[in-house]
Structures are given as C-alpha cells and as structure tokens.
Amino acid sequence: MRVLADAWERAGVRRGTAQAAPAVMPTGFADLDRCLEGGGWPVGILTELRVGRAGIGEMRLLLPVLAALGREGRLIWVAPPYRPCALALAAHDIALDHLVVVRPRTHREALWAVSQGLSSPAVGAVVSWFADIREQEFRALQRQAAEGGRWSFCFLPRELAPKPSRLRLLLEPAPKGVRVTLARKAGRPVAPLIVTF
Amino acid sequence: MLWLAVVLTALPLEVFASRKTPFAVVEDKTLVGCNARARDHGLTPGLSVARASASCPSLSLAPRDRAGEEALLEGLAAFAYGFTPQVVLRADGILMRFTDNASPVGDAHRLVAYVARGLADMGYAFEIAMAPTATAAWFCARSAMRCVWTSKDPWRSLLRPLPLAELPLADAVRDACLALGLARVGDLLDMPRSGLVRRFGREVVSLLEGLMGERPEVEDFWAQAPRFRRRLSFSHPAETEEALSFALARIVREWVAVMRARDARAAGFTLDMIHEDGSLMSETFTLTRPERDGQVLVRLMRERLRDFRPASPITTVTVSAPLEASTEGSLPLWRDGQWHEQGFGGLVDRLCARLGRDAVRAVSVRADHRPERASREDPWPPQGSGGPLGHVAADRPIWLIDPPERLKVVCGMPRLRGPLRLARGPERVETGWWDEPVVRDYFVAANPAHEYFWVFRSARDEWFLQGYFA
Structure with missing residues (x-):
C-alpha cells in the first residue's frame, strides 16, 4: 500500500480524498461571512430573505455579492418593488449592461422568469421579489437553483409562513445598517447580528 | 452583363491599423499611401521618403505589406462572393459580374448602394462604379466617377469625355497620345483603328473594343477558398491589450461581413500573434455552435486575452477560420471555458418572446441632473451610458x-x-x-x-x- 502511494506520488497522481467544500461567494461583510456555513452565500440554494418593508438596507446587503457575480455572468432581477437607480448601482460596482430587470405581469410569469434565469448558464445570480409564493412553487425554484448551480435570492414579506428553504434570513432596520437574524441555516445556530454599511 | 468595380484607393494603408499621428507606407523609397494626418502636412503618395520626412518630421513609416494586401483583397472578394459568384481579383480592387437583371438585392442602384454600405461598414476608402463592361467599370471607378450605368443608359457617349489618365495604357502610349492631342477617350475612339494598331499596337485597340463592349472580355474568376484569413500589421508594435482588441474588432467586422455574405458561420478559429522578437503565439478557439455574431467573437477573444501581457510587443495579428455552412443549432454553450454570452442572448430572447419586449428591461444612466431622469429603465438592450455619470459620488x-x-x-x-x-x-x-x-x-x-x-x-x-x- 505504502509502495503504491509512493508510486502515485511520483507519477503526480492527485487523489480525490478530501471532499470539495461547496462553493460560496463572500458576502462582502466579514461578520456575516463568519456566521454563514462555508463563509459566504452558498451556491445552488434559493436564499430566502424576509423583509418587513422595502427600503431597510436589504439591497446593500446583497450588492457586494451581486457586483462580484455580475462581473462574469448576468444579473436577473425579477419584479423588484421599485425602479433601480442606475447611479447608485454603478456606485456599488454593478455592471449595468449585465443587469436585466424583468417586469412580469402575473405571478406565473414571475415564476417562469426566475426558473429561466436559474437554468441559464449565462446568469450569475437571480434576485426575485414575491408577495406570496406557494410551498411547491418555492420547492420547484429551489430544485432548479440546485440543478443550475446558480446563486439566487428571494425576497418575501416577513409575515408569510416559513418556506422550505435551507437558508432564511430575517432583515430588520438598524442604525446605519441592517439587523440580520439567521432563522434557518446549515450548521450551528448563531445569534442575530447587525451588519453595518 | 453588368460589372461592378470596387477600387480600394488607400489599399497600402488599409493593412495597417489606423493611427492618429502622421503615417505613411513606403515602397522603393517612395510613399505609396499616407493617412489623413500625413495628408494634412501636405504629403501625397509618390513623394520620396527624404522629402516627406523633411516636410513632416513626426512622420512614421512602414514598408509596404504586399502579402497583407493580397489577404485583404481575398477577404474583399469573399465579401463580394455573397452578391455574385463571378468575382475578379485585381491588384487594388475587385470586379463583380452580374447579369443584366439578376441581382440579389434589386435594381442596379440598390445593389451598388448595398455593396457600398458593406464596404463603408468595413471601414475602407474606396471608389465604386458600375458599367456594362469590365474595362469601363474599372476605368470609371479609377476615375472616381461613382457612376451606375446599365446597358439602358447612353454609357458609350458618357465615356467619351473622360480623360485618358486612368485608362490602363502603357505610360509610353499614354504620353504619345497626349502629344498627339488625344486627351479624352472620345478622341481615341474617333481615330481609325488600323492607324492605332500600326502606331500603338494591337493591345490599345483590344482595350478600346473591350471598353466599348465590342468584344467579349476574358477574365479569370476568383475561386473561393472556404476559409477566412486576415492579417493586420501594426506600424507600431502593439503592447497593450487595448490596441490589440481594437485591431481584432476591425478584423472581426470584416469576418462577419464575409460570413454573412456566404451565409457561413465560424465553428472555430485561430488567432496568431507574431511578436517583435519573431516568436509566434497561437491561440485556438473552439465553439460548440457555429457563430457569426461579431460581438460574441470579439468578446470571446477579449475573454481569452483578458490578462494578456505579451513578453514583447506584437507586430502582426492573423485571424484564420474555416467558413462553416450555416446551421441553426440549439445548444447555446461554449465547449471550453466559462463563456456564457451565447446562452444569455438565448435567455433574453426567451424572456422577450414570452413576457413581451416591454417586460425585459435594462437600467442605464442618462446625462440629466434630475434624478428621476438620470436613471432609466428601458426595454432591453441597454442604450449605453448616455454621457458622463455626473456626480456619482453623491x-x-x-x-x-x-x-x-x-x-x-x-x-x-x-x-x-x-x-x-x-x-x-x-x-x-x-x-x-x-x-x-x-x-x-x-x-x-x-x-x-x-x-x-x-x-x-x-x-x-x-x-x-x-x-x-x-
């Protein structure tokens, strides 16, 4: 056995013994990275973000990772609640020509647009906003995110029943930042933290 | 028969990347082409190098690249091939033959406009003319006539007042004609043919007969190699990626025109870069789906050359690619690397097709100080950034x-x-x-x-x- 191992080493054979860690993207906030398993936003997971009201800093939490993902791939935003301000996005390093804002007319169209984005290899990340989403719809999107290996974020109102997600963050306004509660995550539970911008 | 002649008036210059400083191409110690800035300094082709350098000290020079010119003309012929299979290669241009009423894009005027637009898109300086004989078309193009004459026009009489200068006569013959007071085509035509044969030889009369369509013209038609190959030399070796991608974008523009004309696509291509020290760097690109979108090709090259730091400056780039018959595949993926552009086009197409053009939007910046107008959300594709970002810092x-x-x-x-x-x-x-x-x-x-x-x-x-x- 020993001889064999030496022979492999001499021949430069690399043996896959250690399991590769799942890919993550750093969030851009060191405190948050420490709380997330693997040290960043996980790939292939539909991250559920619960926001009481739009405009509490929820986008600034995502912009660093979106800027990084938008450099290579495209960003698909499905049904954002307001019009994005180009100057603000540019100031946060979002490549504007890589950003596609989809304005679906119906819930079904929105689901379809998200699923298209999740299965396209050209897309870096899909961000979606839903007023409500059924459990099996959420599961379907979650499955597609896993198959496509995309980063995806889904904003949902705070008061909805919990969805079968693997990573759920509750966001609340905080002075100069946003208070993040990791309501559901892989690994040990962690205490809420305040991410400051 | 209808002949369309295209003369590249600045051919020696075209094979070099364009420059913003005075620049000239030299052959036999004589200028054969100079760019606009050099012309501003009073330089013209035909000037000796010594006089040109004396009158414009900042002039930079490059030796004439005959092989590059040939390759360029081949590319042009391939472009012309999309309009007619009967293309003739000349030393500084091409001739295209059409039957009297068979043109792929309509009548003669539209055809000429179409070809001229294609040439302008490729960025060439050219003269174009159409006439019922090859000699007449070529002669008119050389004389910068910009005429479109079909056999219905009184083209024979229109030819008569043109000066002899651009008629392909031997210099001695032309001088002799001028000495005899024969300055225009009409003067020569009025002379008795037997006398012309005796004085100048058989060729002159054959030329005139060809010009007037009195005898069939024999031309060697160009046979197309199913390949695109284009070389671009840098008069100043390129050291930055920027200079390189500028040249590549220019090659790709031509390449796309050729592919469009032949309804072909590229399934792969080779990019050769010759360094100043003589070493060759060759990059091969393979695509899963034959492509002819210039932007995709340029982005693909740029992607590969993103962190490209040449060991020594690059003097010549060559793109060569077999031209594949066009097929509409359905798998929008690149075989090698993380290239996603293709898939993205398909995604946007799908989104637009299902949700409507209005539902797929791009965010862009406009030069307006009113915030609600400075940021726009318009239907895809992005309109580019309209002007400077203003006070982004705010x-x-x-x-x-x-x-x-x-x-x-x-x-x-x-x-x-x-x-x-x-x-x-x-x-x-x-x-x-x-x-x-x-x-x-x-x-x-x-x-x-x-x-x-x-x-x-x-x-x-x-x-x-x-x-x-x-």
Whole structure:
C-alpha cells in the first residue's frame, strides 16, 4: 500500500480524498461571512430573505455579492418593488449592461422568469421579489437553483409562513445598517447580528 | 452583363491599423499611401521618403505589406462572393459580374448602394462604379466617377469625355497620345483603328473594343477558398491589450461581413500573434455552435486575452477560420471555458418572446441632473451610458420613486412613519430650466425605525419622497 502511494506520488497522481467544500461567494461583510456555513452565500440554494418593508438596507446587503457575480455572468432581477437607480448601482460596482430587470405581469410569469434565469448558464445570480409564493412553487425554484448551480435570492414579506428553504434570513432596520437574524441555516445556530454599511 | 468595380484607393494603408499621428507606407523609397494626418502636412503618395520626412518630421513609416494586401483583397472578394459568384481579383480592387437583371438585392442602384454600405461598414476608402463592361467599370471607378450605368443608359457617349489618365495604357502610349492631342477617350475612339494598331499596337485597340463592349472580355474568376484569413500589421508594435482588441474588432467586422455574405458561420478559429522578437503565439478557439455574431467573437477573444501581457510587443495579428455552412443549432454553450454570452442572448430572447419586449428591461444612466431622469429603465438592450455619470459620488438611493410621493409635514418637518431626521444634505439640484425648471434640496433622512430615505424640499417648501436606501 505504502509502495503504491509512493508510486502515485511520483507519477503526480492527485487523489480525490478530501471532499470539495461547496462553493460560496463572500458576502462582502466579514461578520456575516463568519456566521454563514462555508463563509459566504452558498451556491445552488434559493436564499430566502424576509423583509418587513422595502427600503431597510436589504439591497446593500446583497450588492457586494451581486457586483462580484455580475462581473462574469448576468444579473436577473425579477419584479423588484421599485425602479433601480442606475447611479447608485454603478456606485456599488454593478455592471449595468449585465443587469436585466424583468417586469412580469402575473405571478406565473414571475415564476417562469426566475426558473429561466436559474437554468441559464449565462446568469450569475437571480434576485426575485414575491408577495406570496406557494410551498411547491418555492420547492420547484429551489430544485432548479440546485440543478443550475446558480446563486439566487428571494425576497418575501416577513409575515408569510416559513418556506422550505435551507437558508432564511430575517432583515430588520438598524442604525446605519441592517439587523440580520439567521432563522434557518446549515450548521450551528448563531445569534442575530447587525451588519453595518 | 453588368460589372461592378470596387477600387480600394488607400489599399497600402488599409493593412495597417489606423493611427492618429502622421503615417505613411513606403515602397522603393517612395510613399505609396499616407493617412489623413500625413495628408494634412501636405504629403501625397509618390513623394520620396527624404522629402516627406523633411516636410513632416513626426512622420512614421512602414514598408509596404504586399502579402497583407493580397489577404485583404481575398477577404474583399469573399465579401463580394455573397452578391455574385463571378468575382475578379485585381491588384487594388475587385470586379463583380452580374447579369443584366439578376441581382440579389434589386435594381442596379440598390445593389451598388448595398455593396457600398458593406464596404463603408468595413471601414475602407474606396471608389465604386458600375458599367456594362469590365474595362469601363474599372476605368470609371479609377476615375472616381461613382457612376451606375446599365446597358439602358447612353454609357458609350458618357465615356467619351473622360480623360485618358486612368485608362490602363502603357505610360509610353499614354504620353504619345497626349502629344498627339488625344486627351479624352472620345478622341481615341474617333481615330481609325488600323492607324492605332500600326502606331500603338494591337493591345490599345483590344482595350478600346473591350471598353466599348465590342468584344467579349476574358477574365479569370476568383475561386473561393472556404476559409477566412486576415492579417493586420501594426506600424507600431502593439503592447497593450487595448490596441490589440481594437485591431481584432476591425478584423472581426470584416469576418462577419464575409460570413454573412456566404451565409457561413465560424465553428472555430485561430488567432496568431507574431511578436517583435519573431516568436509566434497561437491561440485556438473552439465553439460548440457555429457563430457569426461579431460581438460574441470579439468578446470571446477579449475573454481569452483578458490578462494578456505579451513578453514583447506584437507586430502582426492573423485571424484564420474555416467558413462553416450555416446551421441553426440549439445548444447555446461554449465547449471550453466559462463563456456564457451565447446562452444569455438565448435567455433574453426567451424572456422577450414570452413576457413581451416591454417586460425585459435594462437600467442605464442618462446625462440629466434630475434624478428621476438620470436613471432609466428601458426595454432591453441597454442604450449605453448616455454621457458622463455626473456626480456619482453623491448619495443615491437604490430604489427610486417616480413620480415622487408627497410627504406629510408636521411642525415644518416631514414625516414618514414617524418624524424624519435629516442625516445628510442638503444637496441642491437646480436644472432643467429649458423645459421644466427644477429647484430641489435633497436630504438623506431617517425615521425612528432607522429606515433611510431620499427626500427633497421643493422651491415651494413641500417635501417629497424620492427614494429608499434599500
């Protein structure tokens, strides 16, 4: 056995013994990275973000990772609640020509647009906003995110029943930042933290 | 028969990347081509190098690249091949033969306009002319006539007043004609043919007969190699990726025109770069699906050359690719690397097809100081950034509210789910006086729940909500 191992080493054979860690993207906030398993936003997971009201800093939490993902791939935003301000996005390093804002007319169209984005290899990340989403719809999107290996974020109102997600963050306004509660995550539970911008 | 002649008037110059400083191409110590800046200094082709350098010290020179010119003409012929299979290669241009009424794009004028637009797109300086005989078409193009004559036009009489200068005569013959007072085509035609044969030889009469369509012209038609190959030399070796991608973009423009003309696509190509020290660097690209979108090809090259730092400057780049018959595949993926552009085009097409063009939008910046107009959300594709970003450094919220919402005011202070505290500001925006005057003082405001807003006070002391710092 020993001889064999030496022979492999001499021949430069690399043996896959250690399991590769799942890919993550750093969030851009060191405190948050420490709380997330693997040290960043996980790939292939539909991250559920619960926001009481739009405009509490929820986008600034995502912009660093979106800027990084938008450099290579495209960003698909499905049904954002307001019009994005180009100057603000540019100031946060979002490549504007890589950003596609989809304005679906119906819930079904929105689901379809998200699923298209999740299965396209050209897309870096899909961000979606839903007023409500059924459990099996959420599961379907979650499955597609896993198959496509995309980063995806889904904003949902705070008061909805919990969805079968693997990573759920509750966001609340905080002075100069946003208070993040990791309501559901892989690994040990962690205490809420305040991410400051 | 109809002949369309295209003469590249600055062919020696075309094979070099364009430059902003005076630049000339030299052969036998004589200028054979000079760019616009050199012409501004009074330089013209035919000048000796010594005199040219004396009158323009900043002039840079490069030896003539015959092989490059040939390759360029081949490319041009391939482009012409899309209009007619009967293409003749000449030393500084091409001839295309059409039957009297068979043109792929309509009548003769439209055809000429079509070809001229294609040439202009490729960035060439050219002269174009159409006439019922090859000699006449070539002669008119050389004389910069820009004429479109079909056999219905009185083209024979129109030819008569043209000067002999550009007729392909031997210099001795032309001089002799001028000495005899024969300055125009008509003068020569009026002479008895037998006398012309005796004095100047059989060739002159054959030429005239060919010109007037009295005898069939024999031309060697060009046989197309199913390959695109284009070489571009840098008069100043390129050291930066920027200079390189500029040249590559130019090659790709031609390449796409050729592919379009032949209804071909590229399934792969080779990019050869010759360094100043003589070493060759060769990059091979393979695509899963044959492609002919120039942007995709350029981006693909750029992607590969992203961190490209040549060991020594590059003097020549060559792109060569077999031309594949066009097939519409369905798998939009690149075989090698992380190339996603193709898949993205398909995605946008799908989204537009199902949700409507209006539902798929791009965010862009316009040069307008009014915030609600500076940021646009228009149907895809992006309209490019319209001008400079202005004051990007200033605070801008992620979400814009358009039109702005009026805020409740209590005791002179605006309220939004509690009294607003003005955290930063004011930032005065005063503009749009030419159509809709705007005077606003913008503030970043926060309410007791730590939600941050972008609000403004109008000239009439009313408060409005313009955005959320989401």
